[in-house]
Every structure is written in structure tokens, then in C-alpha cells.
Amino acid sequence: MSTLLGFDFGLRRIGVATGNTITRSATPLTTIAGQIADGEKRQTNWPAIDKLITEWRPTEILVGLPLLLDGQRQPFTEKVEAFATELGERSGLPVGLVDETLSSRAAEGELKQQRQAGRKSKIRKEEIDALAAKIIIETWLSELP
Numbered sequence: 001m002s003t004l005l006g007f008d009f010g011l012r013r014i015g016v017a018t019g020n021t022i023t024r025s026a027t028p029l030t031t032i033a034g035q036i037a038d039g040e041k042r043q044t045n046w047p048a049i050d051k052l053i054t055e056w057r058p059t060e061i062l063v064g065l066p067l068l069l070d071g072q073r074q075p076f077t078e079k080v081e082a083f084a085t086e087l088g089e090r091s092g093l094p095v096g097l098v099d100e101t102l103s104s105r106a107a108e109g110e111l112k113q114q115r116q117a118g119r120k121s122k123i124r125k126e127e128i129d130a131l132a133a134k135i136i137i138e139t140w141l142s143e144l145p
Helices: 046-056 077-091 103-116 125-142
Strands: 003-008 013-020 025-033 035-038 041-044 060-065 095-099
Touching: 003 025, 003 046, 003 125, 013 046, 013 125, 025 046, 025 125, 041 046, 046 077, 060 077, 060 125, 077 095, 095 125
Parallel strands: 003 060, 060 095
Antiparallel strands: 003 013, 013 025, 035 041
16 A cells, blocks of 8 residues: 655645545645744744654655646746655655646635535635645546556
8 A cells, every 4th residue: 555645835834635545545634834933034844744754654745736727837836846856855755746726726616515515614724725635646546547
């Protein structure tokens, strides 16, 4: 079995999900702060990310790559690629980039459907981010042979 961790990277929040290649399924896990204070500047929340990697011991990590609808790069794409590169260097694990076009909208739509079906609680941005990470993993899994 191959355990996966998926990240929907953002500067404010990072959605995280777990999945595996046997069942080809994924589950939203959590949302962590995207950045933490480091003296006078801010840096990626590596302590929380490292803790998740240690806890879940994935064999591969997936990161959502933000692209425009036509597949072109957008300004944030470079920051996500830098995050993925550093994540691979820090963890020693393979890191795959997965097109996340509209994953957050799909996640929000799924949560809105749950509300229409009787869900009582308000939709929080943290839920959207974790669910977007799940969708990123599911996208990758759907492309496996």
C-alpha cells in the first residue's frame, strides 16, 4: 500500500489530505496555517508539515499546481513550485505536482451540496482547503493505470 499526503498550498492556509493507492481513495485531513512568524518575517509552516509527514509516513507527496483555465501558468504557480521543491528536499520523498484547476471551487460546491442536503454547520474556508487537497489526490489517483 502506498500512502499519499496531498497539499493545497496557500500563504494563509494549507489544506491537507491523505490517500492511498490500494483503495484509490482520499480523505480530507486538516488545514494548517500556511506561514508562521520567523523573527520579523514569515516562513512556510514547516514544523506542522514535518509533523504530518512523520505521523502519516507517506511514500509520496502531491501538491496542487495552480494554473489558469487554459493551462497557462499564473503568478502563484512559481511559489507553489518552490514549496514543492523544498518539501521534496526536506522530506526526501518524491513530490508530484497535480493540476488543481478549480479544485477549490469543486470543494466549495461539494460542501454547498451537503448544506442543501441538511448539513447544519456553516462552511468554513479551512474545510474548503482540506477538501481541495482531497480532490488533488483523487485527480492524481484517477490518472493511474
